[in-house]
Amino acid sequence: MFIRELKEPLSSLKGVGKQTSAAYASLGLNSWGDLLLLAPRYYEDRQNIVPLGLVADGSYANTFVQVISHSYFGPLGRKTLKVTVSDVSGQGDATASLLCFGRNFLAKTFRVGLRFYLYGQFNLNFRELQSSQFEMVLLNSEDSLPPEFGKLVPIYPLAGTLTQKTVRRDVNRLLAMTEEFTEELPVSINQRNSLLPINEALNYLHNPPSLKKGEQAYFTFSFIELFYLLFTNRRKSGPSAQGAFDFKLLDIQKRFLETLSFKLTKDQEEVTKEICNDLLQERAMNRLLQGDVGSGKTLIAWLSALLVVAQKKQVAFMAPTELLARQHAEQAASYLEPLGVRLAFLTGSVSAKGRKLLLEALANGEIDIIIGTHALFSTPVKFKNLSYIIIDEQHRFGVAQRIALLQKGKKVDVLMMSATPIPRTLALTVFGDLNISTIRMMPLGRKPITTYLVSNQSRNRMYASIEVEFSRGHQAYFVYPRIDDQGSSNLRDVESMYKYLSTEIYPNIKAALIHSRLSDEEKIDILRKFRARELTYLVSTSVVEVGIDVPNATCMVIEHAEHFGLSALHQLRGRVGRSSLQSYCFLVYEDKLSEEAKKRLLVMKNSNDGFYIAEQDLLIRGPGEVSGFKQSGFLKLRFASLTGDPHLLEIIRDEADAILESDEGLIKLENAPIREVLLKAPPFENLTMES
Numbered sequence: 001m002f003i004r005e006l007k008e009p010l011s012s013l014k015g016v017g018k019q020t021s022a023a024y025a026s027l028g029l030n031s032w033g034d035l036l037l038l039a040p041r042y043y044e045d046r047q048n049i050v051p052l053g054l055v056a057d058g059s060y061a062n063t064f065v066q067v068i069s070h071s072y073f074g075p076l077g078r079k080t081l082k083v084t085v086s087d088v089s090g091q092g093d094a095t096a097s098l099l100c101f102g103r104n105f106l107a108k109t110f111r112v113g114l115r116f117y118l119y120g121q122f123n124l125n126f127r128e129l130q131s132s133q134f135e136m137v138l139l140n141s142e143d144s145l146p147p148e149f150g151k152l153v154p155i156y157p158l159a160g161t162l163t164q165k166t167v168r169r170d171v172n173r174l175l176a177m178t179e180e181f182t183e184e185l186p187v188s189i190n191q192r193n194s195l196l197p198i199n200e201a202l203n204y205l206h207n208p209p210s211l212k213k214g215e216q217a218y219f220t221f222s223f224i225e226l227f228y229l230l231f232t233n234r235r236k237s238g239p240s241a242q243g244a245f246d247f248k249l250l251d252i253q254k255r256f257l258e259t260l261s262f263k264l265t266k267d268q269e270e271v272t273k274e275i276c277n278d279l280l281q282e283r284a285m286n287r288l289l290q291g292d293v294g295s296g297k298t299l300i301a302w303l304s305a306l307l308v309v310a311q312k313k314q315v316a317f318m319a320p321t322e323l324l325a326r327q328h329a330e331q332a333a334s335y336l337e338p339l340g341v342r343l344a345f346l347t348g349s350v351s352a353k354g355r356k357l358l359l360e361a362l363a364n365g366e367i368d369i370i371i372g373t374h375a376l377f378s379t380p381v382k383f384k385n386l387s388y389i390i391i392d393e394q395h396r397f398g399v400a401q402r403i404a405l406l407q408k409g410k411k412v413d414v415l416m417m418s419a420t421p422i423p424r425t426l427a428l429t430v431f432g433d434l435n436i437s438t439i440r441m442m443p444l445g446r447k448p449i450t451t452y453l454v455s456n457q458s459r460n461r462m463y464a465s466i467e468v469e470f471s472r473g474h475q476a477y478f479v480y481p482r483i484d485d486q487g488s489s490n491l492r493d494v495e496s497m498y499k500y501l502s503t504e505i506y507p508n509i510k511a512a513l514i515h516s517r518l519s520d521e522e523k524i525d526i527l528r529k530f531r532a533r534e535l536t537y538l539v540s541t542s543v544v545e546v547g548i549d550v551p552n553a554t555c556m557v558i559e560h561a562e563h564f565g566l567s568a569l570h571q572l573r574g575r576v577g578r579s580s581l582q583s584y585c586f587l588v589y590e591d592k593l594s595e596e597a598k599k600r601l602l603v604m605k606n607s608n609d610g611f612y613i614a615e616q617d618l619l620i621r622g623p624g625e626v627s628g629f630k631q632s633g634f635l636k637l638r639f640a641s642l643t644g645d646p647h648l649l650e651i652i653r654d655e656a657d658a659i660l661e662s663d664e665g666l667i668k669l670e671n672a673p674i675r676e677v678l679l680k681a682p683p684f685e686n687l688t689m690e691s
């Protein structure tokens, strides 16, 4: 097989029609390579003959049978075929009944007198051995055994019209066409870790000669997958800087701090020093700054960026949305331009003409800090000497996007900011060698947000208390889950509620409607007016969820709160409580709450602590769905499991480091078809072994 053929679409494989390729696609399998590296869920053991006479209640038969009679049972008009078979494997003559629910047509295939290979799970029902889940393969002559017989059979994930038989057929068709792959990892790694040679591993994965070999093949691919993930996320590093954080703020940083109306918290100060210390080291920084919503992470980004600017190098600051990028750009302009820092703003909406000038200036080094969305890592963006990347709300970005940015500079320091705490093993796997800085305390003078659970009927009292806040000059957000009423649900939507609020409840108060169907320019304009207090409240969908910072807003109303997840609720609530003003959050709920929704709302009422809330989220929802990670495409591993052996992660990390230090095998990695398939954000989130 030629390497490029791994990229061939599955629809071009012989025998794969439209329906089948659609079913594969729904599993995330699109190319030949995807299917070739499809991980079996487990192996079914059909090695030993288990004649019908030896089958216990609930266990499996694996034998040869002859059809002896047909009968029908069940109510008239919905009769079900029952095929009675007797064992002909030469070990007794027990009989069993095959119940063909909805498959009466099988009478034509399982004709009386014919012999079949039979595999299936059986139950004892009134002393009759019965199965409704079985496989039968016709035996033509005594010596032609069916391919499944006497083997370990891989069981694959299925979707749509797929059957195990189809997947097995297609996988084996691909295997038969495959010429040898060359080893991608250095042989020394294979030996040290008892990995199978790649071609053997591929064969054994789908056709294991023993359970042990199958498991070894599986392990080999888990190892390779984790290796590539770690390798890609790690860069050459020296020993990490230990010891005193002896960093002294530069003059320009001090001048910046003097312009602020408040003092840094102790945590902010320490974290800043930690980061600046790192930035001064030879090795590249890879650091996560975590701190709860509103703890003041952005300021640390600017403060540390000043150090890099002072060294005449460039900084890129990336935000997940246009709205947020704009807010950061405006804040940076007011903070940093007075200090002589040259700023630019780049998102998808910057005009072609403006963009051209901007890109030239960036390539010439006339820009110190560029702020933008993922447009920053589109290919034409060239830097003169990019050396520091700051990623806000990092959990919203995928691995591929981060890698693309890293490739824009030689030695690039990376600071990722997030309010979502990351489990240690995940951090290690997804980010390679990651250092973590944490802000634990909130800025001085912050009052905890008071959260009320408001039932639908008592909304008028809520409206009244918000009006009191308005009279004090404070502002509010009203958040709804939908944009408009499409008739299909009875959820309140922003459009009708905007009408209602602005005519019935607050007729003389200025407000605006904001949602994802507005253009970015419109959204940005509304937010600007809100910040300037020209608008008193916003009626919004969850577009305001992340990062928006308007400290004068003190009320957050979330309607149909039961429809939001805990992390979304916490993020939304975090839009208020951003100053020393007392803030309020109203979670409005419908009467019929599920137990889970009740638990979520109570967690919100009782806690303002993002770490605690994340923990509760995990408890309520189960570990498969740690907020933020699943959605962002981080966790999609084919073979490996992050909750598996943490020791293995350490071993693989060391192997990856050793290669980075020696450059051994780097060339091979450039042209590695297996790697390409594995790293292409693989599809299975539900396919880790523990499921």
Ligand code: ADP
Binding pocket: 262, 263, 264, 265, 268, 291, 292, 293, 294, 295, 296, 297, 298, 299, 443, 444, 547, 549, 551, 578
């Ligand atoms: P987040 O960590 O959620 O990104 P921000 O960086 O947006 O939070 O900061 C939230 C608000 O707190 C901003 O208005 C910011 O100016 C303010 N802030 C940051 N640090 C302090 C501090 N030490 N004292 C008072 N206010 C602060």
Ligand code: MG
Binding pocket: 297, 298, 392, 547
């Ligand atoms: Mg933020």
